[in-house]
Amino acid sequence: MSGVSLKPRAPFAARVDLSGITPAVTCPLTLRELEHLPVPHGGRSVKLAELFFIEGAPDGVLLIEIGDERLDGVGAGMTEGELIVDGRVGAWAGRGLSGGVLRIAGDAGDFLGAEMSGGRIELAGTAGARAGAAGSGSRRGLSGGVLKIGGNAGPRAAERQRGGLIVIAGDAGEGLATDMIAGTVSVAGAIGPLAGRGMKRGTIIAQARPELPAGFVDTGVHELVALRLMARRVAELAGPLNGWTSARRLVGDTLMGGQGEVLVPG
């Protein structure tokens, strides 16, 4: 089969771990092989066909027709192709994604795009806690690629982010970009308290000055050519940076020796 479509047979009785079920894995398989693919379901492993009706789809695409908040690890470890979810997903969607595109039409649980290193995630709804962050025990969060969140993001989005770009069209919860190492996060809505605590480097693009920890220093308003460059070169930032030629640059977290920055309209 070149493309695969999965349609849940019934609402899931337990959490389903779909990590590893990526277009690169499913597309080369025959229908029969797909049906027997083992999937963790609650405490046991079941065959993919026990949970889903399996049908064909356009080449290179893995389509999940009805999303469910009990579907964890959707698109985790993806390296290529396109995974589309027509609905919501659980935790760890797109974890460690390094290539390809993951599109989710609904909301996502915690750890969306955690530790992803390339490719692209587009979420239409809201994200749970720690989007683009590091998993438990990991030192580095999202390090490459683009994570787009159409709604709000929960607490600690971009925690320990190491690179890449996170664009949040709604609000960001408490502790945005905590311990951020590098990279860029743009928030169109409001930003919760304690953003940027422990930030080493990296950039937060905000539309209004957020409440920042004491370690942030106001360097004043500056005309920055980089704003114009990013607005033209990075399609995702064309909106957030539209019309910006100057910005107020707040640097921190200086209490930790950090040189990160928060840019707000100047």
Place this chain on the structure above:
Amino acid sequence: MILNGVEIRDNFAEAFPMVGTRLIVTADTPEWALTAGRTTTGFATSVIGCGCEAGIERTLSPEETPDGRPGVSLLIFAMDFGSLKKVVPLRLGQCVLTCPTTACYAGVEGGKRVPLAKTIRYFADGHQISKKIGEKRFWRLPVMEGEFVCDEDTGSVEGVGGGNFLILARSRAAALHASEQAVAAMGKVEGVILPFPGGVVRSGSKVGSKYKGLFASTNDAYCPTLRGTRPSALPPEVGSVLEIVIDGFSFEAVSEATKVGVAAVCAVGAEGGVVAVDAGNYGGNLGPFHFKLREIMKDSAGGTA
């Protein structure tokens, strides 16, 4: 072949492989972009003495540049990739970084990478900021004026250096006028530069010299004041010769520039004091690229063979 009374001599320009790159330099105003461009491509007429050959390819409108400001595109050529990697960061650091309001971007995508900010970012002494979104990395260097924005590196191409033609005219004024017309017309060709002052060389050279240690010396066969004392290529009516040297990203680009330039010289014509168009070569054994004047001009309108 005679075009508008101008003899196109049955000769060819002999050119060499060079490695080239393109930089896009922008600034707050077109004037400052041009200043940066002229400074960066200054003292870059010939690889023999300058280490590279460089010039302004064209000016860019704000819509054409990465940051939406006016700019210039610069081409820099060197004999090999190793030298290109040395001269580009040097010129970037001394001439673009230092110039008010400028930013510098990659102008070629493919090929081996020529370092830009990759090298000069250390000027920022640890305060440099890197941004990598998608595949492209750029750097922000805090400077006294504000911030210098510069791409990590740029690509390179295997180009052609040393395409040329000679304008043989009755007088110095006529040669100068014809060459100015040629330079203006050739400025519209993409992917080429004319590295010499104003695009024109008055001291074309031959290989070797009577003096030990000199690689090149005055092209005595084309010096009007030596006519008769040396084997001369100049008929009696020629009073002055100017040369136009072309470096380009490809054989086709240099060929097109030659065609446009020679056509502009012929448009000045015999009435404007132009006698003939010739080309410089070393017998054809040194350079792999030959630009045969008559072949290039063969389909030009109004020509008589």
